[in-house]
Amino acid sequence: MDANGGSKKDFSTAILERKKAPNRLLADDGEGSVVPDNSTVAITTAAMEQLGIYVGDLVLLRGKRRRETVCYALPDDSCPEGRVRVSRGVRANLRVKLGDVVTVNRRLDVPNGTRVQVTPFEDSMDGISGDLFEAYLKPYFREYLRPLCKGDTFMVRGNMRAVEFKVVATEPADCVLVAQDTTIFCDSGKPVKREDEERLDGPGYDDVGGVRKQLAQIRELVELPLRHPKLFQTLGVKPPKGILLYGPPGTGKTLLARAIASESGAHFVVVNGPEIMSKMAGESEENLRKVFEDAEKLAPSIIFMDEIDAIAPNRDKTHGEVERRVVSQLLTLMDGLRPRAQVVVIGATNRPNSLDPALRRFGRFDRELDIGVPDEVGRLEILRIHSKDMPLADDADLERICKDTHGFVGADLAALCSEAAFQLIREKMDVIDVEEETIDVDVLNSLRVCNDHLKHAMEV
Numbered sequence: 142m143d144a145n146g147g148s149k150k151d152f153s154t155a156i157l158e159r160k161k162a163p164n165r166l167l168a169d170d171g172e173g174s175v176v177p178d179n180s181t182v183a184i185t186t187a188a189m190e191q192l193g194i195y196v197g198d199l200v201l202l203r204g205k206r207r208r209e210t211v212c213y214a215l216p217d218d219s220c221p222e223g224r225v226r227v228s229r230g231v232r233a234n235l236r237v238k239l240g241d242v243v244t245v246n247r248r249l250d251v252p253n254g255t256r257v258q259v260t261p262f263e264d265s266m267d268g269i270s271g272d273l274f275e276a277y278l279k280p281y282f283r284e285y286l287r288p289l290c291k292g293d294t295f296m297v298r299g300n301m302r303a304v305e306f307k308v309v310a311t312e313p314a315d316c317v318l319v320a321q322d323t324t325i326f327c328d329s330g331k332p333v334k335r336e337d338e339e340r341l342d343g344p345g346y347d348d349v350g351g352v353r354k355q356l357a358q359i360r361e362l363v364e365l366p367l368r369h370p371k372l373f374q375t376l377g378v379k380p381p382k383g384i385l386l387y388g389p390p391g392t393g394k395t396l397l398a399r400a401i402a403s404e405s406g407a408h409f410v411v412v413n414g415p416e417i418m419s420k421m422a423g424e425s426e427e428n429l430r431k432v433f434e435d436a437e438k439l440a441p442s443i444i445f446m447d448e449i450d451a452i453a454p455n456r457d458k459t460h461g462e463v464e465r466r467v468v469s470q471l472l473t474l475m476d477g478l479r480p481r482a483q484v485v486v487i488g489a490t491n492r493p494n495s496l497d498p499a500l501r502r503f504g505r506f507d508r509e510l511d512i513g514v515p516d517e518v519g520r521l522e523i524l525r526i527h528s529k530d531m532p533l534a535d536d537a538d539l540e541r542i543c544k545d546t547h548g549f550v551g552a553d554l555a556a557l558c559s560e561a562a563f564q565l566i567r568e569k570m571d572v573i574d575v576e577e578e579t580i581d582v583d584v585l586n587s588l589r590v591c592n593d594h595l596k597h598a599m600e601v
């Protein structure tokens with residue numbers, strides 16, 4: 142109860158709450174009367190009316206990690222209320238899973254493309270030869286004016302096989318319609334490698350577990366100012382320039398910083414403390430200067446300083462000339478950051494008290510977040526994240542494992558999952574022939590990680 146007798150609402154994680162707006166719909170799958178493909182989505186007629194969308198209008202869809210794409214909207218009254226039916230391909234482009242929020246807005250100004258460039262995925266071309274353009278792209282784009290956005294991928298079925306393409310470039314805008322006079326370049330010489338694509342993405346918020354409160358704080362302190370500088374200008378306050386994450390190794394400090402960068406679309410640079418210190422005299426300072434200069438150029442940016450205690454130890458307690466110079470350089474650089482530069486420095490350390498106190502003053506690293514060892518609930522969240530792509534047997538009891546892993550940090554739990562998988566592989570060595578080129582599909586399909594594998598991994 143507060144002084145006025147009302148009960149106080151806790152706003153500490155308000156940033157994580159979903160906003161309710163009619164154009165924020167939940168992703169639903171494509172089963173139904175209208176089956177959405179790469180270029181269409183379906184919503185109810187009531188939702189269309191509410192959002193001012195007419196049948197066949199183009200809509201801009203926004204998903205996670207600032208991903209956007211454009212599709213045609215179709216009516217489908219079998220679609221549940223508050224949902225939008227999106228095909229698997231569109232979900233992948235928006236980086237959303239079923240049940241995630243997709244924002245839908247009518248979009249009228251999509252120009253006809255003059256030129257688009259697409260590249261096939263290497264793994265979807267296995268065993269396919271011949272002219273991809275004639276066999277796949279020409280028929281695919283013949284039917285109607287398909288919208289394409291730069292960075293999208295799309296799947297084309299033909300000749301009993303499906304080939305997946307990535308849109309590498311579009312002109313004259315980032316989203317275009319492929320019309321009759323659009324020139325399609327198909328760069329079949331250099332197919333896209335799946336691993337490269339996945340690496341481009343970086344981790345998202347749902348890859349970090351057990352840090353709900355800290356995630357809310359860091360999003361408020363970093364993502365909000367980077368994405369909406371106006372908000373802070375209007376209120377006349379300066380967002381923090383530096384944030385210190387402290388906690389034992391392997392608790393997810395780096396992961397959290399990376400997730401913030403990829404979800405907010407910020408440029409991300411890592412500065413490794415011990416590495417930068419090992420440089421020749423004068424070089425460390427020059428390197429730091431360069432990092433800050435580039436970050437300002439490529440803003441919005443996040444500079445992540447791992448093991449910052451190695452760069453900036455307490456000047457009173459260190460005798461090293463290099464450290465003294467580097468600390469002063471870092472202070473100068475942080476003080477020199479313009480409030481509107483949209484650059485945030487995130488420092489990570491295991492020993493916050495060994496840091497030079499000058500760095501922790503107002504206007505520098507003036508916010509500190511404790512990323513502690515996760516509790517049981519946190520451990521379960523982390524285990525679920527690391528086992529999400531793992532075929533688990535029915536007896537796999539993650540709750541039990543969480544109870545028995547007191548003191549484990551995120552990195553330990555990630556290692557536990559991979560060790561469990563290795564244990565399963567060891568057991569299956571009698572049916573896996575290392576000398577063979579491929580592994581039998583039946584063997585692959587039969588793999589299940591059981592409770593015993595997890596228990597074994599816990600004890601390693």
Ligand code: ADP
Binds near residue numbers: 348350396397551
């Ligand atoms: P730190 O920077 O605190 O030393 P990292 O972020 O480098 O820790 O963690 C190493 C790895 O451990 C991560 O890449 C991730 O696989 C796993 N991990 C650590 N913490 C978490 C967490 N909170 N949630 C999910 N995975 C985690």
